[in-house]
Amino acid sequence: MSSSVICTDLSHTWPDGTSAFTGLTVTFPPGVTGLIGANGSGKTTLLRLLTSTLQPTRGSISVPGPVAVLPQNLTTRTGTRVAQVLGIEQTLAALAAVERGQVTPQHLETIGQDWDVEQRAHALLADLGLDGLPLDTEVAALSGGQAVLLHLAALLLARPGVLLLDEPTNNLDHPARQRVARALAGWRHGVCVVVSHDRDLLESVDRIAELHQGRITVHGGGFSSYEQALATQQAAAQQALRTAEADERRQHRDLTQAQHSVAKRRKQGARAGENMPKILAGARRRAAQKSAGKLTGLHQQRLEAARHARRQAEEAVREEDPVIRLDLPATTVPAGRSVARLREVVLPHTGARVDLDIYGPQRVALLGDNGTGKTTLLRVLAGDLEPEQGVVEVPVPVRLLPQRLDLLDPDRSVAGNVAAAAPGLGDNRVRAGLARLGFAGRRADQPAGSLSGGEALRASLAVVLLAEPAPQLLMLDEPTNNLDLAGVEHLAAALRTYRGALIVVSHDQRFLTDLHPTRRLRLNHTLSDVDG
Template sequence: MLTIHDVTYLHPDRELLFQNLSFSISKLQKAALIGHNGSGKSTLLKLIAGELRPFSGMISVDAPFYYVPQLVGQYHATSIADALGLGDKLRAYYRILEGDVDSENFTALDDDWELEERCQLALAEWGFPRQDLLQPITTLSGGQKMKIFLAGISVREPKLLLMDEPTNHLDAESREILYAFIRRSSMSMLVVSHDRELLRLLDSTYELSSTGVTLYSGNYDFYKQQKDLSLHALQQYIHGQETAIRKAKEKERIAIERQQRTDARGKKKQEKAGVARIMINTLRNKAENSGAKLRSQHAEKMDGMRAELTDLRASRPAANTMQFGLAASGQHHGKLLVKATRLNLNFGTENLWQTDLDFQLRSGERIHLQGANGSGKTALTHIILGKTEPSSGICIRQPHQAFYIDQDYSFLKPELTIYEQVQHANDGGLLEHEVKTKLNQFLFTAPMWDRYGEQLSGGERMRLALCCLALKKEKPDVLILDEPTNNLDIQNIEILTAAINEYKGTLIIISHDQTFTDALSLQRSIKL
């Protein structure tokens, strides 16, 4: 079905992304492709789809395939038909209906007279009413764009399906439609995703890393179990090495003290025996050389053990090593922060919500703000933050500090370096060495400090946002995160989860990632 043999890919600037990758996807196999941000997962799918060419190696696909790309704004000028991969064929169909009987139109159509109806039916499966298939998709939301590409699966009916983060931007209802399709489908699949609920539906897991591709013959839960076992073994080995170093230090101390006592006794005996001074000096030099050799042997052994321990610690997952330091809110628990009564927003003559909203927000609460795409979740957060006033009803806000992080971490400035970003957030006047220590705690080492915001991956932007938050003098009473796991790999989702669980202020989460929200101990939900 799909064979990848010794594939190497270089970026246009000749930087190596991965090399000598080899694996295969067989008939009926449903496989996940996971790995850290920047490991090359999306690039590998583009290579398989023929959008990129490898530097070396071979990619063989011996069945019709369909590629669902990750949406990053590159399809603004694309029509619905083009997104479905049928633009040329559909335009030929419409020209024939208008009376243009040129043979090129019939060749392009290839007797596919039910094409338009098949497209409309596929879109209807994803909740779309009848559409002008040649209209650009510019005005559609991210979730709607993704659903158009997913509708293309039914239209194209491939044997091999390639999907890159297909649940990004999808609401809970649309995710369930996708999950049901994956369960019943007999297509072979290779899916890049951080959605752990989706990953559990796939029967095998390929992990892409700097060392190549590793196959785990089971779904995500099996993969996680194997990784946890490996991590536990690693932690045990690190603990053993730390114990061995302590024992080696103690052994070195005892050996040196024993040698010093032996040398001292020998010196006294020589003096009592009247040994000539020149001989005493010779014996003393011999003893000193013997002691120096002993210390050198111990030092060489200790250096090797320390180097190994440093490498072992560096191999631990980042979520196991990070320190967040997100202080608790200054508000006392249960204080009323926001009270909304008969709240609504108008768009033209229509209300955004069919029923006016009534709710209260108190300090220390952990809230899940839910709703389908287009239900007004972001609009409501802007009202809570005071950025937007309601068209009707009352919203009373008591004084409090709020911090809003959207899915693109857009409060970060693309033109600033990492170091400039954190200094901008350092409104408490922390000293330079304290700021640099905090950067290292969030896994930003010195060589990275001059990188600009526009060069950072999703996971790096997330960690930088948390670092800026930790540096602020006044910690937020309310923290609002809008789809924060989009574009994050699983490791960075775990880092974000740990940071949020450390935060003790008021939390509002907008997310369709069920596994993520389940880990946050959310107390109640507001559903739009």
């Protein structure tokens, strides 16, 4: 069996008849491959096919050995302990029995070659920032980021033949992201496919595989190498399109001139034939028509060929994603106006103490390690959660965009969701607002349940921004988790134009830099300003 994952002539059609892929062929060799693509391009569908949770309509998949998966949304049974997640609970029990002198064939079979499994488990946990974590700890006591790292450790410890990771750095702080990148950079135990929009992580992979319009193109090296190759390719495609358009115009001009020439000769022939015998005139007319038909037919063939070449050139040039625009006058906050005031606030769960003043149209980046209470602080500001003690004053309309994007009713259209949040806005204003967020025309009538991750984010933004009254304090909790790379750039550009006060929680350092925050706050046991 090959040591690579091989997909041959792979096709998958959904029950409604739409196709995810048609004739997809790709090989994932040993090492780490970063799988990228626009929202809705089919990355998750491909992973589900590789894990056999979906079956292809046509084609075949060859997989070398067992497949292990780290899903984007983890679920863990209540009461599960660290050793259980790592898959070493029975081995540890057998080792403990042997240490007590209870050596049985069953214990030896359970242990196999894993006499040092406890030491390897602790070393791997330490590499991922979970140093000193007791193996009998209940997973429920861990933060979301720690749980992701624990499950990743379990997969790395098992050393499967095929490892599939779906957005493994979502919700992780910067140090944890770096640890994941280091762990994967040293992974050489088989095929690893990582779906991610984390540029730093993608920089450390062996190759980039881009899924675009149902086809996969593989580029050697990390994300920077891919960007350079794509830029060169698109420059060539733009030049080819300009050449094809010029040729089409030229062929159209030549055809028009030929048609004028034929029409002119017909008139001249008709006048000359008036004094000829009918038989001779008819023969000359038929010969002229045959010659004219060949001439115009040749030019028409050339024009059709030029049109075909132009259409092919257009397909090679990538369309720009819908640009998000947040120029909403109702959200404008004058400079110096207080939008939030917290005094001696103690956050629930973490016990962090917060004193905070936010004024005018500040763009605030809220930083902090996993589990410090950033989401809790946003919920307190939004009025969704009461502090344990202290005073919270938010004198302006406020809206929170949560991580899980659970604001949308999946059975309603995008426009219907916005209308429910802003019943007094009217259909014309709802659709005008949606057009600014990339939902023009019929796109506003899509069911929310059919949206891709990036579309769901933009639809949720519409619900938040167009709600009545419009928010003058907008808070976003990890908004880039559901966006492709182009979408992250567009969101940052849009938020730079937002006229209200803004608080963004994100572990995506590139996104925060592109946001140009006017203020950075770090939440630990207290809240403090960060220089630079």
